[in-house]
Amino acid sequence: MKLAVVGGGSTYTPELIDGFARLSDELPLTEISLIDPDISRLELVAGMARRMLARAGHPARVVATSSVEEGVAGAQAVLLQLRVGGQAARNVDETLPLQCGCVGQETTGAGGLAKALRTVPLVLDIAEKVRRHAPDAWIVDFTNPVGIVTRALLDAGHRAIGLCNVAIGFQRRWAASLGVTPDRVQLGHVGLNHLTWERSVLLDGVDVLPRIIAEGGQEIADSLGLPLALIERLGVVPSYYLRYFYAHDQVVQEQRTKPSRAAEVAEMETRLLEMYADPAVDTKPELLEQRGGAFYSEAAVALVASLLGDRGDTQIVNLRNDGTLPFLADEAVIEVPATITAAGAVPLPVAPLEPLYAGLVAHVSCYEQLALDAAINGGARRVQDALLAHPLIGQEATADELTRLLLEANSRYLPWTVA
Numbered sequence: 001m002k003l004a005v006v007g008g009g010s011t012y013t014p015e016l017i018d019g020f021a022r023l024s025d026e027l028p029l030t031e032i033s034l035i036d037p038d039i040s041r042l043e044l045v046a047g048m049a050r051r052m053l054a055r056a057g058h059p060a061r062v063v064a065t066s067s068v069e070e071g072v073a074g075a076q077a078v079l080l081q082l083r084v085g086g087q088a089a090r091n092v093d094e095t096l097p098l099q100c101g102c103v104g105q106e107t108t109g110a111g112g113l114a115k116a117l118r119t120v121p122l123v124l125d126i127a128e129k130v131r132r133h134a135p136d137a138w139i140v141d142f143t144n145p146v147g148i149v150t151r152a153l154l155d156a157g158h159r160a161i162g163l164c165n166v167a168i169g170f171q172r173r174w175a176a177s178l179g180v181t182p183d184r185v186q187l188g189h190v191g192l193n194h195l196t197w198e199r200s201v202l203l204d205g206v207d208v209l210p211r212i213i214a215e216g217g218q219e220i221a222d223s224l225g226l227p228l229a230l231i232e233r234l235g236v237v238p239s240y241y242l243r244y245f246y247a248h249d250q251v252v253q254e255q256r257t258k259p260s261r262a263a264e265v266a267e268m269e270t271r272l273l274e275m276y277a278d279p280a281v282d283t284k285p286e287l288l289e290q291r292g293g294a295f296y297s298e299a300a301v302a303l304v305a306s307l308l309g310d311r312g313d314t315q316i317v318n319l320r321n322d323g324t325l326p327f328l329a330d331e332a333v334i335e336v337p338a339t340i341t342a343a344g345a346v347p348l349p350v351a352p353l354e355p356l357y358a359g360l361v362a363h364v365s366c367y368e369q370l371a372l373d374a375a376i377n378g379g380a381r382r383v384q385d386a387l388l389a390h391p392l393i394g395q396e397a398t399a400d401e402l403t404r405l406l407l408e409a410n411s412r413y414l415p416w417t418v419a
Helices: 013-022 039-056 068-072 086-100 109-133 146-155 166-178 209-224 228-234 240-246 248-255 261-276 286-291 296-309 355-377 380-389 396-409
Strands: 002-006 031-035 061-065 077-080 138-141 160-162 185-192 195-203 313-320 333-341 344-347
Touching (some): 002 013, 013 039, 013 286, 031 039, 031 068, 068 109, 077 296, 086 109, 086 261, 109 138, 109 355, 109 380, 109 396, 138 146, 146 160, 146 333, 146 355, 160 313, 166 195, 166 296, 185 355, 195 240, 209 228, 209 240, 240 248, 261 286, 296 333, 313 344, 380 396
Parallel strands (some): 002 077, 031 061
Antiparallel strands (some): 185 195, 185 333, 313 333, 333 344
16 A cells, blocks of 8 residues: 655654554555655655664655655555745744734634645645546645645545544543543534634543533643633633634734744754654654644544545544535535545534634635635735635735735745736
């Protein structure tokens, strides 16, 4: 079984390899193709991957290439984990919006839109190459903004599913606190990518979320950077990305006084690459845990195994709404539990979403539709419309200024800005 990783030169790839090595019975890979345009970096990561697999006694061979066509040819699954512009572009995404008093973040707000503009055209180009050279392969997208990228892939007719690690992170955390195995815990996870709430936590079918909040509410609130009173009033657990909405102004103040996350990650990447270059290193460094993306490897293995093995289990993924949330268009992409088979993902029924959450979901979903239009068709007017529609921006003067700044900063990635 061959699996290809586009963006294989990422310093995070050894986390993925670690999961492949530990879960070889679940996903018996024979070849892992790492694809990246940065050959020097790719070779360091590929060398690290080979040593990790050898240490684990895993038989898969690792192939490193800069050619998407060569890398995906004959693959049964293709994982997308690319970042156009690297941490330098991310740093702009996280700092530029602050000039206009808006939160700086790489997946939501103006920064998220900038990332979508850079990313969607490249992903669609890659997906066309997958269609030609691995027509039966599933594309699993971990590239942010996952909801927008996944919708772009689905709209273009690709066999694609979006994946995020937020849900599995909550599941593993609560399973550990409850002293049970993760398979006994199911989440009432609902919303859009990076805009979700846990409305229930079922332990062997019994909802224990009220108990979790009562006993560990302060810890949850601290980890989210939100007041305990809010968690208790909501009676649900929002993803940490909701802090950008629930505490926007506070976040902006904090971001103006400390280095960006991109700057922190760039420093980590330098140190990680030095470790990967050491031929004696054959286990993932502890530093990698600070890099982000916890449990992504487990989520990726489970999803690919179910798609290729027709397991019919339940996993939380990004997929078409198809009436699941009746106030959204069927074509919208949502993040909910779904049944995974060889035919793809089918969303499970979701209880009606309360207005407090439905309003924000509808608002952001409409923004995502406009953002996708801007990413595919270009044009300053489309960018302005998307920014004006985003609940974290929403003012004409701010949207106009952000459009100017965003297009100037990203002109090298957006050929239509200089046409």
